[in-house]
């Protein structure tokens with residue numbers, strides 16, 4: 001009898017560390033989340049780490065509050081928070097130049113890139129594409145003074161012209177396709193492209209239509225002159241290649257954001273904030 005009690009006691013004592021270990025793990029990463037159910041692994045456990053390029057209102061930009069403090073805003077940022085909440089993860093957003101976001105996703109330093117990505121075929125090697133969460137279009141942009149020079153895309157194909165496009169973006173491809181004779185000037189920020197258009201260093205530029213419209217409200221000299229055809233229209237989240245559990249979770253969250261009206265609200269809020277006091281580009 002005594003022997004059995006001692007054995008039982010010994011067994012119980014051995015089990016204590018097991019329970020304690022289990023409790024510790026649960027404290028770090030909650031087990032009842034969508035992320036846990038789908039078996040999602042992230043770069044930092046419990047955190048959805050996202051790279052973005054905040055030179056792209058209304059997708060992502062800095063909104064300056066009444067007290068002068070800049071905060072990341074835009075419908076990509078709202079959607080990133082919605083996805084993180086849906087998955088039960090904390091959100092960490094890392095701002096950088098656009099081509100950097102693609103590299104960080106490709107090198108798996110982040111879980112995802114949310115920067116108005118077009119699902120371009122040459123990018124498919126570097127990342128998984130989520131479902132489309134926003135459908136926009138592409139435009140050729142110039143200044144009001146030069147607008148009449150551009151009656152069709154053929155007028156952009158001129159050896160005397162300097163035409164801008166953001167480094168690493170599909171707009172570089174659009175420029176090469178439609179304006180091969182022009183001097184195609186690649187700049188790292190859309191903000192710089194707008195500045196160079198306005199000061200006359202560029203004759204025109206290829207920009208996402210929603211972004212061009214947003215800038216045109218703040219810089220009234222800008223003119224959106226021509227729509228530009230593009231096959232892979234729509235914006236997607238770029239997800240770390242091979243992270244199919246995360247892809248599934250992100251797609252579930254996007255489907256819900258589209259059907260419950262959240263995405264519509266995010267776009268509306270972003271458009272409103274983008275016409276206010278903002279910084280487009282990186283903070284120094």
Ligand code: ARG
Nearest residue numbers: 053056115116117118169170
């Ligand atoms: N949609 C284009 C692309 O995927 C441009 C995106 C640029 N995004 C940005 N945040 N600057 O290449």
